[in-house]
Each structure stands twice: as structure tokens, then as C-alpha cells.
Amino acid sequence: MIPYQIIEKKSRGEVLSATEIAEFINAYTNGNIPDYQMSALLMAIFIKGMSTEETLALTKVMLESGERMDFSGAPGFVADKHSTGGVGDKVSILLAPILAVLGIHIPMISGRGLGHSGGTLDKLESIPGFNVNLDLDTWHDLVMTEKVGLVGQTGNICPADKKLYSLRDVTATVRSIPLISASIMSKKIAEGIQGLVLDVKTGNGAFMQTVSESQALANSLVSIGKGYGIKTSALITDMNQPLGAAIGNWFEMKESVLGLQGKGPDDLMEVTYALGAEILRMAQPDLTQEVAIGMQQKTVADGSAFEKLLKIVELQNGDPKILENMEAYPEAKFSKTVHVKQSGYLAQINTMALGFAGIQLGAGRRVISDEIDYSSGMYIQKKLGEKVETGDEVLTLHSNNETALQEVAGQLSNVFTYTDTRPEIPPLIVERIN
Ligand code: URA
Secondary structure, rough: OHHHHHHHHHHHHOOOOOOHHHHHHHHHHHOOOHHHHHHHHHHHHHEHHHHHHHHHHHHHHHHHHOOOOOOOOOOOOOOEEEOOOOOOOOOOHHHHHHHHHOEEEEEEEEOOOOOOOOOHHHHHHHOOOOOOOHHHHHHHHHHHHHOEEEOEEEEEEEEHHHHHHHHHHOOOOOOOOOOOHHHHHHHHHOOOOEEEEEEEEEEEOOOOOHHHHHHHHHHHHHHHHOOOEEEEEEEEEEOOOOOOOOHHHHHHHHHHHHHHHHHHHHHHHHHHHHHHHHHHEEEEEEEEOOHHHHHHHHHHHHHHHHHHHHHHHHOOOOOOHHHHHHHOOOOEEEEOOOOOOOOOOOEEHHHHHHHHHHHHHHHHOOOOOOOOOOEEEEEEEEOOOEEEEOOOEEEEEEEEHHHHHHHHHHHHHHEEEEEOOOOOOOEEEEEEOO
């Protein structure tokens, strides 16, 4: 079949064969199918969905588009954590060093910003010099010696996902269970891990906005992981408000450092420790949840997790000194505060709008070639359910683009909803799927 016919077939909602999927994806990865045809197929998949068999075939071709790592020589458990994407989600930056200190090997492949959600790679690259493009041997050695290496789809790991991911980012084709499943799981399987915990976000700042959609995504991810022999579990966690207070690359890096110094926001630390406990308990099934959380808290309290982050930053060519003296980081030229419009309780936040606002401020990309302004972003000062007074500060925006800042400030006063009575707040950790 020619590409046109495959797009046509999917647009009619028919099931593609494994061969059709493989031929299309391989041709795109090799440059023989242009972005516009790939975008059309992505949109058809987005709208019509894929069967379990098609999702597995897509995962397989993406996995096999590149190399697979082999950590079988590692003396300890090899594992990773991955999030389906949210706003202010900086958990990976805290969790990787915490788990490495506790003896888990973490060959972490992360992504860039996707749609309205931020990406760990962009956050790491806000550290001057930080290199996420290690060659496979260097990355392997780093994981074997330091137990952690933080990279992107480095070298030849899932090149198909690398290309598709940037295309999905700008074509509104992210929010699709088969596309997210294949994207995440191809990278994770390629890492050569034994254990994986997935943070499946749910709510108005997540790609999956309802708990039932998030359950479907979690089940899809977990079953693919298990099919490849990886111990896999998922936590569905709330994304009806940003995690922590910081949104934007350097701001999130800063908040991660504070978290590793014992000064992190409660919600961020709770999600981090809960995900970490999943991995620790996969490695050592006799550990209780309390002990697994306590072990992680100790690495923060005694400074060893922060020391580990500094070491990794140094070994990946970044400047660790900036993390010890964060005030020296260049600030954005302009800032603006958004105020509470009505006394009462903060009942709702349009979290996705905050994510897109971050992009407008310069913290993300509108088109693939956009450069990120690492000093731009925002801090949210209130949490859902908090009592507020008219005129309180609710958001502080930062950008080097004054026009964008003014525009965003105008739009954002409407993203908050206030009520007179205390609203019901969704639990932070909604469900565990295993
Ligand atoms: N993270 C990924 O790596 N891919 C997705 O599609 C969504 C989140």
C-alpha cells in the first residue's frame, strides 16, 4: 500500500496490519515519508484509535527502530519512572538521584515538552552546559558507575519516537492512548530495565482528563510492560492543579533542588516518595510502604540525594555550582502578578491553560524549531481548597517577552474559579494499577 492508502484506511477506522504500521513508521523514520503524511496518519489514529494489537505493533516498530540497552551486568535492580505528562511535574529530577543513592540503577530516558506539558529534558537543559545527548557507551558507563544517567532519545534509542514526539507536540496529537503507550513503552523497554513505575496523570492538566481514561491508559502501559517481562505498576495521580508551585524549566529545576534539600512542597514530595516506593518494593518485595518512604526521606535529610544530583550534573557537563547558588541564575527581564478576583475558596484551576500560558511566556515550543527561554514561566501561590481574599497574589509570571507577558496576564485571571464554601479536593494519589 502507498502511504495515502494507509492514512485512508485508518481514517475510516479500520485496523492496520503490523506490516502496514511497520512500513509506514520505518519509512517516516528514514525520511521517506514527509511530516505532512505522518501528521495525517497521527491525526487519524488520534481520532479513530488503535486496537491492542495495533498498539503492540506500533510499540514494537518504535522499539526496533533503534538499539536496546543491556544492563544485565548491573549488580542491582535496574528501573525507571515515567510520567504521562502534566504541569509542574518535576518528579523525575528528584526521584532519579534519590533512588540511585538507594542502590537502584536508573537509565532514565526522558522527553521534551509535549503539548501543554513540560519535559524533563528541557528542565535539565536549563542548567548551563547540561548534556542530555550522551553516546550510548558513556551513558551505560554512567549508569553502571553512578547508578543514574539522564538522557534524551540519545544516539540510536527509539529514533522513531524521537521524530514522532516532536511532530505530535505541535500537531495536537498527543492525547491518544495508543500513541502515548507506544511512545512511553518503546523508550522504557529500550532502556533494558527490570522495573518501571508509571505516573499516569489525571485531571484538567493531564492528557487524560477523566479517571476512567487514565485507568485505560494505565492498563495499556502496564500490560505492555508486563508483556515485555518488566515488573510494571502505575499510580494515577491528580493533575487538577500544578504539582508544586513552579512551572517553567529553570523554576522547576530550582524547586527540585529545594525538594532535595528538604524544602520541597508537600504534594511534590508525596508523589515522588509514592512512586519511589513502588520501585523500591519491586526491588525488595519484603519492604513495607512506610520503610520504603522513610528510606527516601533519609536521602533527602542527610543531603546524599542532592549530592548525587550535583555529581550527575557535573558528569553530564553541567554547572553544579549554579544549583548551589541558584540566585546567580539570570532572571527574566519582565514579571507580572495576577491577583485573586473574588474572596472565598480556590475551587478550580484550568491547569492546561497554565501549561499553554507557560509556552506563550517562552517556556515551551510552538513549532519544533523554537528555542526555549529557560528563565520564563510562573509560580502559583495558591492551592485548590485554599481560602483566599480579593487582591491576594495567585500567580507570578516571568518572561523576557513583555508583549507575551501582558497577553498572558490578561488571559489568566479567568483560569481560577472561586466558591463561597470549601470545595471537595481530589486525592493526590487516586489509584494504584498493577
Ligand atoms: N511521555 C512520553 O514519552 N510520550 C508521550 O506520548 C507522553 C508522555
